[in-house]
Amino acid sequence: SGARINISEGTCPERIVTITGPTDAIFKAFSMIALKFEEDINASMTNSSVTSKPPVTLRLVVPASQCGSLIGKGGSKIKEIRESTGAQVQVAGDMLPNSTERAVTISGTPDAIIQCVKQICVVMLESPPKGATIPYRPKPASAPIIFAGGQAFTIQGQYAIPHPDLTKLHQLAMQHPPFTPLGQTTPGFPGLDATTPTSSHELTIPNDLIGCIIGRQGSKINEIRQMSGAQIKIANATEGSAERQVTITGSPANISLAQYLINAR
Secondary structure, eight states, X not given: OOOEEEEOOSSOSOOOEEEESOHHHHHHHHHHHHHHHHHHXXXXXXXXXXOSOOOEEEEEEEEHHHHHHHHOGGGHHHHHHHHHHOOEEEEEEEEOTTSXXXXXXXXXXXXXXXXXXXXXXXXXXXXXXXXXXOOOOOOOOOOOEEEETTEEEEEETTEEEEOHHHHHHHHHHHHSXXXXXXXXXXXXXXXXXXXXXXXXXXXXXXXXXHHHHHOGGGHHHHHHHHHHOOEEEEOOOOTTOSEEEEEEEEOHHHHHHHHHHHHHO
């Protein structure tokens, strides 16, 4: 197709395919993808009793600031695209997690989808995104953790599976004051080897999400510090930046638990 195509890494339920290039190259790549999807549908139907053929469905990730132009005044543009291409087009009402992008789902025959993508490309070229875009990055499907009766459990399907490493961390966190001012030595944790190397990990978090991590008067961040046993510092907001720097310090196990709890928030 002559387009640049990048597929995001990871063991996520979803991966993002980014297609870059002039409109006709993008158009060609999308044609090949839509036809490939149709091949898969045909292959899966050969041994099944389903009689009606499901449409090809693609989910596009579009900066929220461009969705208005795509919908048009009173829905006029999206209606025009639906009518002229015969594809179904749905723009999600909410932004994708931790991003300023929305999902646009298009479905129909490969031909309808290809025409539809072409029209969407035209709209996106005519009205470029406004402001900074925080791209959507799918998160690995991680099992939620529950602390109950001094034990840590991970949820798998309908069952709670005891998690000994996290239980140990949780019990230690409950026994000790969570936060030692820098420069003082941390009291020795029983059961955890004092020689466990401590390291630091940095995260950037969008300003509009930092509040839910800090909680009312710092209640949430203190809870995360206590549960994880890690030190967590949130940098002050810097002018002109849409993100805040968060530094987590502790043993690798403390850091990964703190990261997990921050992501869960």
